[in-house]
Amino acid sequence: MIRVVLPAHLRTLAQVDGEVRLDVEGLVTQRAVLDALEAAYPVLCGTVRNQTTKQRRPFVRFFACEEDLSHAEPDAALPEPVALGAEPLLIIGAMAGG
Amino acid sequence: MSGVRVLVGTRKGAFVLTSDGGRKTWKVSGPHFAGWEIYHVAGSAADPNRLYAAQSNGWFGQLIQRSDDGGATWVPVGNQFVYDGVAGTHQWYDGTQRPWEFTRVWHLEPSRTDPDTVYAGVQDAALFKSTDGGVNWHELAGLRQHKTGPDWQPGAGGMCLHTIVLDPTRDQRMFAAISAAGVFRTDDAGETWLPVNKGLHSEGIPDGDAEVGHCVHSLAMHPTRPETLFMQKHWDVMRSDDAGDSWRDIGDNLPTDFGFAIDVHAHEPETIYIAPIKSDSEHFPLDGELRVYRSRTGGNEWEPLTNGLPQRDCYVNVLRDAMAVDSLDDCGIYFGTTGGQVYASNDAGDNWSPIVRDLPAVLSVEVQTLP
Numbered sequence: 001m002i003r004v005v006l007p008a009h010l011r012t013l014a015q016v017d018g019e020v021r022l023d024v025e026g027l028v029t030q031r032a033v034l035d036a037l038e039a040a041y042p043v044l045c046g047t048v049r050n051q052t053t054k055q056r057r058p059f060v061r062f063f064a065c066e067e068d069l070s071h072a073e074p075d076a077a078l079p080e081p082v083a084l085g086a087e088p089l090l091i092i093g094a095m096a097g098g
Numbered sequence: 099m100s101g102v103r104v105l106v107g108t109r110k111g112a113f114v115l116t117s118d119g120g121r122k123t124w125k126v127s128g129p130h131f132a133g134w135e136i137y138h139v140a141g142s143a144a145d146p147n148r149l150y151a152a153q154s155n156g157w158f159g160q161l162i163q164r165s166d167d168g169g170a171t172w173v174p175v176g177n178q179f180v181y182d183g184v185a186g187t188h189q190w191y192d193g194t195q196r197p198w199e200f201t202r203v204w205h206l207e208p209s210r211t212d213p214d215t216v217y218a219g220v221q222d223a224a225l226f227k228s229t230d231g232g233v234n235w236h237e238l239a240g241l242r243q244h245k246t247g248p249d250w251q252p253g254a255g256g257m258c259l260h261t262i263v264l265d266p267t268r269d270q271r272m273f274a275a276i277s278a279a280g281v282f283r284t285d286d287a288g289e290t291w292l293p294v295n296k297g298l299h300s301e302g303i304p305d306g307d308a309e310v311g312h313c314v315h316s317l318a319m320h321p322t323r324p325e326t327l328f329m330q331k332h333w334d335v336m337r338s339d340d341a342g343d344s345w346r347d348i349g350d351n352l353p354t355d356f357g358f359a360i361d362v363h364a365h366e367p368e369t370i371y372i373a374p375i376k377s378d379s380e381h382f383p384l385d386g387e388l389r390v391y392r393s394r395t396g397g398n399e400w401e402p403l404t405n406g407l408p409q410r411d412c413y414v415n416v417l418r419d420a421m422a423v424d425s426l427d428d429c430g431i432y433f434g435t436t437g438g439q440v441y442a443s444n445d446a447g448d449n450w451s452p453i454v455r456d457l458p459a460v461l462s463v464e465v466q467t468l469p
Contacts, residue, residue: 047159
């Protein structure tokens with residue numbers, strides 16, 4: 001079970017309170033997790049990545065295990081603790097004013 | 099007893115303000131979509147309980163929300179806005195060509211007859227249409243693919259299609275305004291478009307009388323006079339009596355003819371309202387005095403409306419979609435400011451009072467007159 005922490009605005013949209021838990025088959029990658037996230041919560045389509053190109057939105061970041069994975073390849077394996085469910089993948093709205 | 103519902107989009111959420119026909123006491127609901135920019139909220143004339151809201155922010159992009167109960171509850175619907183075919187390029191601020199890229203929805207215009215049909219004006223400038231209540235959107239690409247498209251360029255707020263006016267007497271006719279390109283008219287339901295900017299003159303573009311390139315800020319039409327359009331341009335207040343084929347300046351006697359918003363009295367097609375702003379470099383009222391100007395002669399002769407509006411130390415702006423009218427017997431006029439006030443007049447502008455004073459910056463104001 002993969003754990004994902006969403007930013008507040010996306011928790012509101014998805015109508016969830018805490019972490020999201022997702023089943024991901026095969027290699028646990030950014031793409032696989034986001035595919036599972038969007039399948040479970042279609043309202044999030046387009047809010048984390050472009051619906052057509054699948055590129056990460058510029059002000060969205062991916063953190064896990066104290067690493068910034070935002071620029072990692074979408075098909076690269078996420079850290080083992082994320083794949084094992086020991087650590088969550090954090091989806092972050094980049095810090096900015098406003 | 100009839101009443102009104104004022105739909106307010108702000109920098110940090112949407113608000114729904116309701117009152118009975120007297121329009122003296124108000125109930126405020128919101129913020130809906132707290133923390134998000136709500137560029138526009140619009141109601142269907144065919145079903146007043148059907149509302150659409152454009153919700154966006156820089157982090158998480160664009161959503162469209164729909165309500166079927168007058169704004170009490172909302173559901174997110176479709177948010178995929180994909181340009182039809184090859185997106186092409188337009189001018190960027192530095193004169194280079196830049197690919198069209200979707201950023202956000204500026205304006206939602208529901209059909210007058212079908213609650214499930216709604217148009218969306220977006221940035222980068224294009225027109226989209228949904229016929230299933232906002233679930234699916236498809237581009238009316240004839241506008242963006244007009245031969246002048248590569249000459250369009252962004253205004254300070256981006257290259258946005260911000261105004262959509264539907265002709266109530268001709269199903270196939272509509273107008274769209276783009277900053278900074280100008281006004282376009284279709285007579286075949288969006289298949290083909292004609293730039294209708296003759297008579298406009300703009301400083302700041304190489305040819306001030308060019309076919310496109312004008313920074314039109316907003317348009318208004320009275321439903322009984324669909325050939326007549328009123329325009330607040332970057333500078334200049336303009337009028338057309340031939341569906342945009344030609345325009346003439348009607349801003350004589352105004353202390354400044356810069357501004358964003360314009361609207362028409364619900365029952366008097368020659369009575370129009372604007373909220374003049376000092377200049378393009380100082381987006382606040384002249385001399386710190388917030389004044390709506392009214393013309394009862396279709397332009398040229400203007401009177402300031404000040405009763406109830408702050409007449410000192412006021413440095414707010416009134417944005418292009420932030421003025422609206424109701425259609426009660428005594429026409430109500432409403433406008434919102436970037437200072438978070440929504441002002442209302444229940445006597446055609448003679449007297450004003452704030453409905454709310456401390457909302458986030460107001461981006462849009464629409465009004466529904468309820469049975």
